[in-house]
Amino acid sequence: MAVARRPPPPTKRTGTRQRSADGSLAKAPTGISGLDEVTRGGLPRGRTTLVCGSAGCGKTLLAMEFLVRGALEFGEPGVFLSFEETSQDLVENARSLGFDLQRLRSRRLLTIEHVHLERTELSEAGEYDLEGLFIRLGHAIDAIGAKRVVLDTVELLFSALADRSVVRAELARLFRWLKARAVTAIVTGEREGDQLTRYGLEEYVSDCVIVLDQRVVDQSATRRLRILKYRGSAHDGNEIPFLIDERGVSVLPITSLGLAHRASSERLSTGVAGLDGMFGGRGYFRGSSVLLSGTAGTGKSSLASQFVEAACKRGEKCLYLAFEESPPQIARNMRSIGVRLQPWLRQDRLRIHAQRPTALGLEAHLVAIHQMIDAWRPQIVVMDPVTNLIAVGSPIEVKAMLARLIDFMKTRQITALFTSLTDGSGASEQTDLGVSSLMDIWMLLGNREANGERNRAIQIVKARGMPHSNQVREFVMTGRGISLVDVSRAADGSVAVGSTRGAQQRRAE
Amino acid sequence: MKKATRSTWHLRLYVAGQTPKSISALTNLKRLCEQHLAGRYRIEVVDLVDQPHRAGQDDIVVVPTLVRRLPPPLRKIIGDLSHSEKVLVGLDVTRDDRGE
Numbered sequence: 001m002a003v004a005r006r007p008p009p010p011t012k013r014t015g016t017r018q019r020s021a022d023g024s025l026a027k028a029p030t031g032i033s034g035l036d037e038v039t040r041g042g043l044p045r046g047r048t049t050l051v052c053g054s055a056g057c058g059k060t061l062l063a064m065e066f067l068v069r070g071a072l073e074f075g076e077p078g079v080f081l082s083f084e085e086t087s088q089d090l091v092e093n094a095r096s097l098g099f100d101l102q103r104l105r106s107r108r109l110l111t112i113e114h115v116h117l118e119r120t121e122l123s124e125a126g127e128y129d130l131e132g133l134f135i136r137l138g139h140a141i142d143a144i145g146a147k148r149v150v151l152d153t154v155e156l157l158f159s160a161l162a163d164r165s166v167v168r169a170e171l172a173r174l175f176r177w178l179k180a181r182a183v184t185a186i187v188t189g190e191r192e193g194d195q196l197t198r199y200g201l202e203e204y205v206s207d208c209v210i211v212l213d214q215r216v217v218d219q220s221a222t223r224r225l226r227i228l229k230y231r232g233s234a235h236d237g238n239e240i241p242f243l244i245d246e247r248g249v250s251v252l253p254i255t256s257l258g259l260a261h262r263a264s265s266e267r268l269s270t271g272v273a274g275l276d277g278m279f280g281g282r283g284y285f286r287g288s289s290v291l292l293s294g295t296a297g298t299g300k301s302s303l304a305s306q307f308v309e310a311a312c313k314r315g316e317k318c319l320y321l322a323f324e325e326s327p328p329q330i331a332r333n334m335r336s337i338g339v340r341l342q343p344w345l346r347q348d349r350l351r352i353h354a355q356r357p358t359a360l361g362l363e364a365h366l367v368a369i370h371q372m373i374d375a376w377r378p379q380i381v382v383m384d385p386v387t388n389l390i391a392v393g394s395p396i397e398v399k400a401m402l403a404r405l406i407d408f409m410k411t412r413q414i415t416a417l418f419t420s421l422t423d424g425s426g427a428s429e430q431t432d433l434g435v436s437s438l439m440d441i442w443m444l445l446g447n448r449e450a451n452g453e454r455n456r457a458i459q460i461v462k463a464r465g466m467p468h469s470n471q472v473r474e475f476v477m478t479g480r481g482i483s484l485v486d487v488s489r490a491a492d493g494s495v496a497v498g499s500t501r502g503a504q505q506r507r508a509e
Numbered sequence: 510m511k512k513a514t515r516s517t518w519h520l521r522l523y524v525a526g527q528t529p530k531s532i533s534a535l536t537n538l539k540r541l542c543e544q545h546l547a548g549r550y551r552i553e554v555v556d557l558v559d560q561p562h563r564a565g566q567d568d569i570v571v572v573p574t575l576v577r578r579l580p581p582p583l584r585k586i587i588g589d590l591s592h593s594e595k596v597l598v599g600l601d602v603t604r605d606d607r608g609e
Contacts, residue, residue, distance in 0.1 A: 116568050123599030126534070126588030131525040132557060132569040139561035161571070161587075 025232045028076070028148070028184040031069025032062065034251030038227060038236040043208055046182040048175055050205040052189040052197050053212030058223060058244050059188040061097065062212070063150040064090065065248045066186055068099045071109035076147035076184075079111045079140045083156040087112040097248045108144045113137070117160035124162055130170040134177060141183065149178065149185040158199045175204045196228075207231050213239070222363050222397075225251055241363040241401075250367050252404060263287065263465075268314075268415055271306030274484025278460055278469035284441055285465065286379075287413040289406045291436055293420040294445030299456060299477060300419040301325075303445070304382050305334045305341060306481050307417055311380045312344040319378040320352040321369065323388040327352035338480040351376065362393040366401050370408065381409060386418040386435070402435050440464040448497060455498040458484070474501065518542075518550040519579035520600075525572045526558045530589045534573035537590035545602050575600075 029042035036042050043049045043066075051059050067078030082090060090112055091101045104110035113136060141149065154174070157167045178185045187205065189197030196202045202209055209228040224239045242251040267282040276283045284290055292300045308318045322330060330352060331341045344350035353372060360368065373381065389398050402418075409416045420435070436442045442461040447454045459472040474485040474497045488501045488508075496504045522538060524531035535554060542550045557564050557572065567576050567585075577584040577600055586599035 113565065115570055117570060121585060122571075123584070123586045123595060124588050125586050125593075125595035125599055126537075126591035127530055128571045128573060128588045129530070130571055131528075132523065132564055132572045132574065135525060135557045135561045136564040136569070139564065157570075 027233075028070070029074060030066050031073045032065050032249050032251065033247075034240075034242070035225075035249070038225075038240055038251060039208075039230065040234050043184055043186070044230070044233070045184050046179065047207040048178050048185040048187055048205050049208040049210060050189055050197070050201055051186050051210045051212065052191050052201070054191045054214065057191075057212040057214045058242075058249065059190075059212055060085065060090075060152050061093070061244055062249050063152055063186045063188055064094055064099070064101075065097070067110060067148055067150055068094070068101070068104065068248075070148045070184075071104055077109045077111075077144045078148035078150065079113065079137065079144070079146045080150045080152065081113045081115060081137060081140070081154075082152050083115050083117065083154060084152065085114070087114050096246070097244070098246055099248070111140045111144055111146065113140050117156060119160050119162070122160070127166075128163075129166065130157070130174070133170075134174065138181075141181065147183060149183045151185065151187045153188040153190060155189055155197060155199050155201060171201075171204055212242075222361055241366065243363050243367045245364075245367070250370075252363065252366055252370065264413060269307075269310045270303075271308070271310035272303065272475075272482050272484065274473070274475070275303075275458070275482075277484070278458075278471070278473065279463060280467045282466075284415060286415055287410055288415060288440035288464070289409070289438065290415070290417045290441040290443070291420055291439040292417065292443050292445060293422050293436075295422055295447065298445035298447055299458075299475070299482060300421070300445055301330070301384055302334065302337055302339070302477060302482055303458075304384055304417055304419055305330070305339045308350060308380060308382060309334075309339050309341065309344070311415075312341075312349045315349070316379040317376065318344070318350045318380040318382065319372060319376065320350060320382045320384070322352055322354040322384055323357050324385060326354050330354075336479075337477050337482070351378070357388045357391045360392070362389065362397055362401055365389065365392070366405060369405065373409070373412070373414070377412075378414065380415050380417070382417045382419075384419045385421045387421045399435050399438070403438055406438050436461070451498065451500060453498045457497070474498070516549070516580055518546050518577070519553070520550060521553045521555060521567070521576045521578055523555045523557060523564070523567065523569045523572055523574045523576070526556065530573055531556075533589040533591060534575070537593070537596070538575065541590070541593060541596055545597065577601075 026045040027039070027042035028045040029036050051062060053059050064080065067080055070076040070078050080090065085093070094101045101110060101112070105112065137149070140146065154171065157171070158164060161167050187201060189201040192198040196209070196211065208230045211226045211228050213224045215222055215224070223242050223244065225242045226239045227235045227237060240251055242249060264286040266286040267284065268286055269283040270276050270279070292303055294300050308320060311318050320330070327345070331345065334341050341350060345352065357365070386402065393401065406416065441463045444459050444461050446457050448457050456475050457472050458475055460468045471487060473487065475482055476485060485501065488496045488504045520538065520542070522535060524534060538552060542552065555563050557569065571587040573587070573589055575586040575590060584600060586596055590596045
């Protein structure tokens with residue numbers, strides 16, 4: 001059942017809370033790919049957000065991108081107050097993400113203030129406060145009319161100054177001050193053990209807390225982001241994979257799409273006339289997800305190719321993601337059964353993207369697929385074989401990734417076909433991934449060995465929302481593609497296959 | 510007893526407005542200088558409320574901060590300078606400098 005996630009009604013809070021005209025919480029879009037979706041519009045405007053995580057999790061880069069995009073896309077200049085990295089380090093690191101901080105600085109859209117505090121270089125002789133920090137930050141904000149501020153990471157004050165009670169009191173004052181200045185701020189904090197931040201920064205920040213995490217699973221590093229808290233706003237509370245690449249941070253919020261996508265009643269040919277017949281003569285629904293399972297050599301790729309060819313002939317764009325074979329090899333092999341993909345490749349109706357699964361981590365695959373779909377907008381996507389992704393993730397992770405991908409494609413009315421290579425020894429209806437529950441249509445391909453011959457068979461295990469045949473049908477690969485063989489019954493009423501069927505048909509004639 | 514080390518001390522005190530801590534810091538500093546560096550010191554007071562742009566100059570976060578500009582190396586002492594011994598140690602005012 002489709003259940004749309006509904007945001008809870010906004011909670012009534014203090015009158016100073018910034019709200020937009022319609023009464024909802026005002027937000028500052030980050031411009032970071034995907035982050036605005038999971039936060040339903042961005043970070044709380046005029047408030048401070050805590051971004052915490054262990055060392056190397058991407059806090060600094062995320063915070064910097066928040067300022068860069070704020071400046072470039074939303075015309076909001078920003079101040080980056082760094083307690084750790086020098087301006088030069090920050091500029092160099094940002095360059096690897098394609099951000100030119102120097103240019104932003106010269107255009108007065110960004111100020112980087114590096115605060116160097118080292119306990120061994122300071123002698124303490126009496127009472128003090130952090131008014132110097134306030135003045136410095138205030139001056140930097142005023143100089144360029146900054147609307148966004150990053151403090152990375154303010155916790156360094158605790159290790160640099162001996163009097164922790166002063167630091168605590170001053171930090172509390174700093175957060176109140178930031179709020180009074182109405183800047184949208186990110187403070188970063190370093191995670192330690194079970195604590196979100198080493199010195200309990202979360203006690204000061206009550207509006208929004210984002211946790212970043214980096215784990216190594218099966219030799220590949222995966223980054224996750226979670227919105228732990230977002231007061232007064234709906235948000236996605238799941239752990240969401242994210243990626244840092246040459247385009248910056250990309251969050252993959254596909255689960256946030258939920259199950260609210262529309263369902264088309266348009267039908268698409270499977271590319272095989274006899275198979276269309278098994279679906280009431282009309283094929284798959286547009287926007288459905290189709291799983292083809294079978295052991296090696298049962299004709300999964302062939303069936304997928306015929307589906308692609310039929311779509312190209314209709315004038316649709318198809319993206320074929322190959323995890324096993326190279327594009328020329330696929331084209332050659334399909335030619336042998338009369339499926340001609342070459343012309344469609346030439347006309348750019350078909351794109352084959354071949355990549356070894358192990359070349360990227362699971363999240364990276366997901367991002368790459370996303371970007372390809374976003375950029376080219378195909379109507380059909382084939383993943384062949386999706387089971388090869390197990391090489392880069394655990395079954396649970398692969399299933400989660402597929403769920404995200406399927407949701408994403410459904411919202412775009414993309415018809416997706418996945419092939420799944422099953423283990424020859426296992427039960428025929430068992431898919432390695434346990435992904436069949438995600439699929440609208442599940443077909444099983446197999447070889448039946450009997451009477452000294454191997455015959456190909458296909459059956460529909462499920463097909464949501466449409467009548468479908470319950471028969472196990474024999475099919476043959478011909479020079480003109482896959483062809484389903486007419487059902488012929490043996491004397492005992494069983495479906496005859498192979499030479500038995502031949503004999504049966506000859507007898508009938 | 511005239512040595513090269515007995516040169517003029519250049520001390521810069523950063524404060525933020527006329528707060529009790531600021532006033533106390535300047536009073537304490539003047540007293541210590543008169544006691545130990547009489548005739549050989551120069552104090553510059555920078556009020557960051559009037560000159561906010563100067564906070565970055567000596568990387569000031571905490572106020573009051575006393576910076577020993579001369580003699581080198583540069584040293585920083587934070588606080589209202591009420592602990593005289595800590596100030597003298599922090600400034601590295603040796604017995605020789607103190608004229609003892």
